[in-house]
Amino acid sequence: xxxxxxxxxxxxxxxxxxxxxxxxxxxxxxxxxxxxxxxxxxxxxxxxxxxxxxxxxxxxxxxxxxxxxxxxxxxxxxxxxxxxxxxxxxxxxxxxxxxxxxxxxxxxxxxxxxxxxxxxxxxxxxxxxxxxxxxxxxxxxxxxxxxxxxxxxxxxxxxxxxxxxxxxxxxxxxxxxxxxxxxxxxxxxxxxxxxxxxxxxxxxxxxxxxxxxxxxxxxxxxxxxxxxxxxxxxxxxxxxxxxxxxxxxxxxxxxxxxxxxxxxxxxxxxxxxxxxxxxxxxxxxxxxxxxxxxxxxxxxxxxxxxxxxxxxxxxxxxxxxxxxxxxxxxxxxxxxxxxxxxxxxxxxxxxxxxxxxxxxxxxxxxxxxxxxxxxxxxxxxxxxxxxxxxxxxxx
Numbered sequence: 369x370x371x372x373x374x375x376x377x378x379x380x381x382x383x384x385x386x387x388x389x390x391x392x393x394x395x396x397x398x399x400x401x402x403x404x405x406x407x408x409x410x411x412x413x414x415x416x417x418x419x420x421x422x423x424x425x426x427x428x429x430x431x432x433x434x435x436x437x438x439x440x441x442x443x444x445x446x447x448x449x450x451x452x453x454x455x456x457x458x459x460x461x462x463x464x465x466x467x468x469x470x471x472x473x474x475x476x477x478x479x480x481x482x483x484x485x486x487x488x489x490x491x492x493x494x495x496x497x498x499x500x501x502x503x504x505x506x507x508x509x510x511x512x513x514x515x516x517x518x519x520x521x522x523x524x525x526x527x528x529x530x531x532x533x534x535x536x537x538x539x540x541x542x543x544x545x546x547x548x549x550x551x552x553x554x555x556x557x558x559x560x561x562x563x564x565x566x567x568x569x570x571x572x573x574x575x576x577x578x579x580x581x582x583x584x585x586x587x588x589x590x591x592x593x594x595x596x597x598x599x600x601x602x603x604x605x606x607x608x609x610x611x612x613x614x615x616x617x618x619x620x621x622x623x624x625x626x627x628x629x630x631x632x633x634x635x636x637x638x639x640x641x642x643x644x645x646x647x648x649x650x651x652x653x654x655x656x657x658x659x660x661x662x663x664x665x666x667x668x669x670x671x672x673x674x675x676x677x678x679x680x681x682x683x684x685x686x687x688x689x690x691x692x693x694x695x696x697x698x699x700x701x702x703x704x705x706x707x708x709x710x711x712x713x714x715x716x717x718x719x720x721x722x723x724x725x726x727x728x729x730x731x732x733x734x735x736x737x738x739x740x741x742x743x744x745x746x747x748x749x750x751x752x753x754x755x756x757x758x759x760x761x762x763x
Contacts, residue, residue, distance in 0.1 A: 374513060378760040380526075383519045387763050392488070393508020394481050396473045481515045483524030483531075488512050491762045512761040521763060527754070534750050541743035548736045553730060556693050559720045568728045575721045581714025583681045587640060588650060588710065589669035592625070597634070602628040603639045605668040608649045617744065618688075618737045619662040620647065626672050627668055639666040642677045644684040646691050650674035650705040656697050661687045676713060682722060685730025690718060 386655035433468060473489075475482060492510060514520065554566040562574040591607060599605070604758035615621040640663075646672055648660045651672050662684065678687050694716060700706045720726070 373763055376763050377763050378757070380519065380522045383515065383522075385516060385519075387513035389511055390514050391508060392492075392512050395514065397476050406549055418428060431443040454493070461574075468563075476670075477524075479544075480514075481517070481520035481524035484514075484520040485529045487523070487527050487758060488514070488762065491758050506754045513655065516664045526761075527656055530750070530754050530757070534747065534754065537743055537750060539746040541747060542735065544739050544743060548740065551691055551733070551736070553691070556690065562719060564665060568725065568732075571721065571725045571728075573722060575719040577717065577719055579714065580676065580716045580718055581711075583718075583720070584676055586710035586713050587645075587677060589673045589674045589675075590637065590670045592668075592670040596627075596631060599623045599628055599631065600628040602626040603632065603666055603668055605670070606647060606663070607670045608652075608654045608659075608672050609663055614748075616661060619664065619742055620667070623628060624668075637668060639668050640677070641666045643667070644678060644687075646676045646688060647673055648676075648691075650709075654685075654703050655700055655706050655708075658696055660688070660691045660696075674708075674710070674713065678683075681720070681723075683726035683730045685734045686726035689730060690720070690734040694718070 372389075374389075375384075376387070470701070475484075475485060492512070511706070515523070545661065551566070555564050555565050557575055562577065563576075592607070597605075603626060604620070605625045605627045606620055606623050607625070610620065610623050612617060613622055627635075627639075630680065632639070643666060644662055644664050645667075646660050647663055647667075647669055649655045649657070649672060654672070663675070678684060696708070696713075697706070699712045699716060700708050720730075
């Protein structure tokens with residue numbers, strides 16, 4: 369029989385004692401706040417009362433309703449726990465609970481550390497089954513291993529600092545994303561206008577009204593049989609799902625499938641060589657995600673995907689940014705599956721400035737995208753580091 373492990377792989381200097389086995393319910397107690405606020409959030413200027421909703425790990429908004437307020441201050445924080453998703457986080461100010469899936473967890477003992485308890489919860493390897501609507505009612509029976517008060521506090525303080533760093537990167541990312549969203553609205557003409565609200569110095573000419581089909585062309589993808597997939601060398605064969613790959617947030621840098629020279633010859637596949645181009649979903653639910661990606665090297669796409677190929681009227685960074693301002697789902701044809709064809713895209717009206725102004729705008733948004741990618745990667749790195757340390761610093 370395997371011996372029970374009682375010490376973590378990594379610990380702070382000076383701590384050598386075995387951890388003590390305790391029930392989770394000996395450390396945390398839970399309550400189900402009443403009444404629940406289940407209607408739509410009513411926004412107001414009552415900024416002291418955040419509203420927390422099942423499935424979310426952050427504040428959604430504020431309300432001036434008075435029902436369901438649980439008072440808490442910095443000396444008596446609580447954990448909000450969503451027993452649908454088993455996600456949890458600490459709040460230490462007055463708040464409201466908007467779902468019956470949200471539970472309030474508080475410490476039973478003053479000597480236990482709150483952040484340690486929170487991360488103990490995050491480290492429990494448990495996924496509720498579909499029939500376990502509120503599994504937290506059973507949580508008190510969970511066995512966990514707990515160190516002494518001093519080591520708890522050291523671990524709790526460490527993870528509080530890691531969480532603070534993660535929050536800072538989340539805020540920087542969101543701040544940059546908000547700047548980009550605002551600039552997209554202000555640096556491109558609104559409907560019916562021929563000049564944007566904000567421009568770089570020296571540019572005063574009206575933008576030209578054109579259709580996408582006058583400045584480029586669309587090309588649909590081809591069938592990609594399953595038995596031809598899985599290649600690792602050759603021309604990238606992009607599917608819509610490749611947009612999810614790390615590194616492909618703005619430009620397609622890698623693919624899950626490649627087509628070899630032998631495949632190209634045997635299947636008579638002709639890569640799209642008129643690059644740069646923009647690719648996007650052309651059929652199915654993926655259309656509604658409205659994602660567009662730039663491609664700089666020759667490529668193939670499957671038949672759920674479409675490409676727009678720029679002519680020499682465009683600065684490519686500007687073209688990619690302009691596509692972000694076009695809500696493509698608005699042009700979808702309704703049927704068994706949402707879809708559009710090339711003419712639907714080529715008939716879209718756009719407004720475009722001269723090449724020099726395009727270049728300025730394109731560079732500005734390319735730099736913003738680089739900053740967003742940097743924050744995203746740093747955030748992911750910290751989250752992965754925390755995940756690894758949770759495994760090594762808890763038993």
